[in-house]
Amino acid sequence: MLTVLLLYAFTQAYSQSQYPKGYFRNPLNIPISLSGNFGELRPGHYHMGVDIKTAARENLPVYAAADGYISRIKIEPGGFGRAIYITHPNGYTTLYAHLNNFTAKIDAYVKQQQYAKESWKIELSLPPSLLPVKKGDFIAYSGNTGGSQAPHLHFEIRRTSDDVNLNPLLFGLPVKDYVPPRILRFAVYDRTRSVYEQTPKVTAVKVSGKDYTTTSTVVKVGSPLVSFAISAYDTHTGSSNLNGIYSATLYVNDVEEETFTMESISYNDTRYLNAHIDYRYRTLHKAYLQHLSEMPGFLNSIYSNGEGKGVVDISDGHIYDILVVVKDARGNLSRLKTRVQFDPKIPLAPPAAGQMFYPLTIGGFEKENCEFFIGENCLYDSVHITYRNFPSGDADVVSDVHSIGANYIPLHDSFLIRIQPDLSFTENDRRYTVMQWKSGDRSTVQNVQWQQNWASAKFREFGDFQLVRDSIPPVIVPSFSDWADLTKATRITFSVKDNFGIVKNVRAELDGKWLRFTNDKYRSFIYQFDEKCLGGVHVLAISAEDEAGNKTTVSYNFTR
Secondary structure: OHHHHHHHHHHHHHHHHOOOOOOOOOOOOOOOOOOOOOOOEEEEEEEEOOEEOOOOOOEEEEEEEOOOEEEEEEEOOOOOOOEEEEHHHHHHOOOEEEOEEEOHHHHHHHHHHHHHHOOOOEEEEOOOOOOOHHHHHHHEOOOOOOOOEEEEEEEEEEEEOOOOOOOOOHOOOOOOOOOOOEEEEEEEEEOOOOOHHHOEEEEEEEEEEEEEEEEEOEEEEEEOOOEEEEEEEEEOOOOOOOOOOEEEEEEOEEEEEEEEEEEEHHHHHHHHHHEEEEEHHHHOOOOOOOEEEOOOOOOOOOOOOOOOOOOOOOOOOOOOOEEEEOOOOOOOEHHHEEEEOOOOOOOOOOOOOOOEOOOOOOOOEEOOOOEEOOOOOOOOOOOEOOOOOEEOOOOOOOOOOEEOOOOOOOOOOOOEEEEOOOOOOOOHHHHHEEEEEOOOOOOEEEOEEEEOOEEEEOOOOEEEEEEEOOOOOOOEEEOOOOOOEOOOOOOOEEEEOOOOOOOOEEEEOOOOOEEEOOOOOOOOOEEEOOOOOOHHHHHEEEEEOOOOOEEEEEEEEEEO
């Protein structure tokens, strides 16, 4: 066992030594405390950088982490909000996100580009000579824009050559950490069946120092072929935030079976988190279990593929020694030891109903008024998909309701669904028909493509699907009235509402010219009075569309 741990420690140290230490400075002028770390588990994706606390405040100065040039600037309602990318001469790019404002020089350039492109949402690629920076240069103010839930700075380090994200803690950022990860639970799976068609055998653990054991000396299971998962979290010295772990390695009888490591992840692959966790357990029980085996549909994975890829044959009835070593990026580690044995007397759940679909394979299903097709990159594991249909009873619904799959079966890519409308449907309805997806209290709609009498759309989640007639345009709600006196106001705001919640192509024009309104977090549209609106009488025209193509245009007069 000592040899195994020494070899593991050497491998991890070698992996981390390839990154330059001390090259990048703290992008803030306060000590780093993390509310989120790289590879942390988030809904539908890995966290792709570190979240640095800003003392629960906004507008702290943000500084360039090293020499380089601003190579990209991005502004969007969700996601990063306002973000700056800096390319450095050592082959890395840093990203600073959820910013409130840029420095005056950067802001002036962005504003000019927004008006030139007539879009507040914008992504700009910049040449090296336009906005060079030195290490420690002031570039922006921290904030809470985009998908942020509280004030902080999201900071990333990427390889410039392929834009792959790297764990910033491997670059020696000054984060004090002497705290080992904590392990909460251990789970065993029956791998003779889909991981989405079972509840794993979950066992509590107890701790003594850095060592954990299961409460049962020997975990007995009814399956001859098993895999494992753990719940674990990490933190750092002086912090109470429950962050993600860096790596976990599974050993069976002292042989390494599988390892996952949060070292490098591409944004193209971040959704594979749904293959890394037990998605069903997360959906039903609200807790994370991280697999210690690689799902067959997990491409470009974070796993190292050891001796058996984490799936273990225990059919001989022998007792197998299990060791799980969990580490953080600073090398602090915890160990979980247990033993597992096959017991054929333990009953297994009955087979699942539905049609079987497989990862890396195209599959289809056809009924009289519904068809769906699951592509080769949709599924992570083989699984039975159920189908049923029933009438809606809603006057605006022009098809049956088609229930496909279950919300605890994840999809990596969107699948295609085709529906035929019912007898109440008319040719005039085509113009306003959308496909609606529902799952629990969540819903969304998509525009459809017509092929003869079939309406098709793509969705990335299973649930209930139906065709809906939508002839109601969006409603524009201003914060002022027509002919308002705004001489003492500092800004104009309005919101746009729609019966199905999707609004697009919102445009505002002042006296016939495009006017820049912000739309952070998809909430209110806000224009701060500036040189674009001088004194006098003005006309503000606003237009917006919904997913079905219904359009609203309104005009307001005001005095400035």
